[in-house]
Amino acid sequence: MNAEPAATQNIQVLPSWRRAVLKVGSSLLAADGGGLSPRFALGLAQFVSASLAAGREVVIVSSGAVAAGRAILPRAEEAGAAMAARQALAALGQAQLIGLWQRFFERPVAQVLLTHDDLRNRRRYLNARATLNELLRLGALPVVNENDTVSVDELKLGDNDNLAAIVAALIDADVLFIATDIDGLYDANPRTNPAAKLLPEVAELTPEVFAMAGGSDNAMGTGGMRTKLEAAAKAGAAGIDTVLFNGRRAEVLRELAHDRLQGTRIRAARSRIAARKYWLRHAPVEPGAILVDAGAAAALAGKGASLLPGGVVGAEGDFRRGDMIEVVLRDGDGEHRVARGISQYSALDVRRIARRHSRDIESILGYNYGGNVIHRDDLVLL
Template identity: 90%
Template sequence: MNADPADHAATRNVQVLPPWRRAVLKVGSSLLAADGGGLSPRFALGLAQFVSASQAAGREVVIVSSGAVAAGRAILPRVEEAGAAIAARQALAALGQAQLIGLWQRFFERPVAQVLLTHDDLRNRRRYLNARATLNELLRLGALPVVNENDTVSVDELKLGDNDNLAAIVAVLIDAEVLFIATDIDGLFDANPRTHPLANLVPEVSELTPEVLAMASGSGSEVGTGGMRTKLEAASKAGAAGIDTILFNGRRADVVRALGQDRLEGTRIRAARSRIAARKYWLRHAPVEPGAIVVDAGAAAALVQKGASLLPGGIVAADGDFRRGDMVEVVLRDEDGERRVARGISQYSAIDVRRIARRHSREIEAVLGYNYGGNVIHRDDLVLL
């Protein structure tokens, strides 16, 4: 039997993965759906072993998993997905979500946490911060977050099947270094390998030019709703935040095992700039809300000289009416006048900042009745001016 030329292409191009500590692994429906409907552990097992090996090495992984609709279809096979009403597909997603989480939980001793998001959750500033805080806390507790789009209430996203882009947004959300996208082909090819047997694998993409985007085609499977085009769109979003994207064949056990040894047989799409540079650029140029957080000299020195987070104890006042999640400036006022010190994303509204000013971080919950953490602005969300 002649070997698939795509397999040969992938085998010839073995790369070393970039160093990473935190990653998002996106798994599509084509890797989880069983032939007769429902979910199959056939390919999920190898991916779970990669996650376990990464966790054993001290790394953190968040899974973005499709497959809820496919799982629900097995429970109610009478519902025809082709041309079905959106409500029927949403019902399938609701039925299948528990099955999907159950599939992943069977592979891990640590708890698996279900996190359902929509793009609206990630566009809204307050929801964005809440989602990030939840995911970070789950990782801190040693749980494995499994994120899926909330298809039971999401209409536009369900029709688009946009989990590739959702995975990129989650990667930005948790400050990941790399986005792994498991697919059912070896990576990006210069032509569709299913219709062009001599198509060549592209092992590395340094820039997503129009010529590279032209290589992408539509959906490649009957159960998946995203194709290579959506994966390149996701890579573009991740790359703008300094995150590399890795495309690999999740059906090939040898390729998945190689990832656990930091070797890639697939396509690496390099980020446009470093992760730190991308985030600092965004923090420096994002629109600032009217108002400011006024700090004393000690807090200003801690921010500038020590790279510290902004704590409530060093805050003197809050100007304006900004909300939690807004970009605000940090200023120092003294006998010499007012000087801009920094800008960053406030974890608390102006009203709350006024109430906790000059307080210790441990007093926040007693004063407000709730807390979003001990930092008013975390150092990762702050850039010096």
């Protein structure tokens, strides 16, 4: 049903952005007779292409694998338990989903399958972030989906909206775009209430705002407006605004390519930088420390530098890659807590590469997670 009121009278200018996550749900990709349709995907791809041509970076979080698999083997769900059947359909349809997106772009499309566990585990979180950042650096277009063939609970919840918010925080996006099949957030259900009013902006996600959200009205989709608000809350906690818009309206997508929104903008509670620094400052630290010399301490404090192995003199404790660790300077005046941050290397590895040049890391360890012991984006001064 597409009887929602038009949003053309509610156009607003969006702030400039450099990197974004675009979440696309099954309702925009599923064909009426089963499988995937390019009908709405084409307009979304044109928005992405315009953004890329403007020098911006986009990561797509796309649902639709189960819908695609259902068209390949329409009787698969009859063969076994519901969950196993849906997981099998997701496995069948994932290649079709990536193929759909690849047909719209000359640049390579990269498949990235994640689970929430991948992003809760700090080491796997760092690996996922490094992979996505490298794909963007290489000019590829990452298309992320849940690894539905193994993520049982996540598949039941169908929360690619929330996955998109986590990915947005993972890559330090400036904005999270959520394409849906209605014009945005209304004060009532626009499908059943013709007097429903579109909310062009939400300054704060209060219980009253959540009360406006309903469930999914689409047979192919598993999320609804409430999951989109939950995603906006997660993104907002990382300082990222969320934009809801109708991915079925070509004119909306054309305007969006020029930073003009017909939809709903949900503002973050604080700036992206402030949210990141707040988390780094208050997240629990692991026992132990990375010990540095005076030169490294001065570079961290005065130049906003990353911590390089050449300025490290040792490590205490038994921390692992991805742990939050304090950086400590010891001199004749005692011990000084300089900073805290996420270590790219374990305590054992830090001891082995201490006082060495970044270019020597791989020859010493046999592998390389980058030239920084702690990257400046993962560090906050104390």
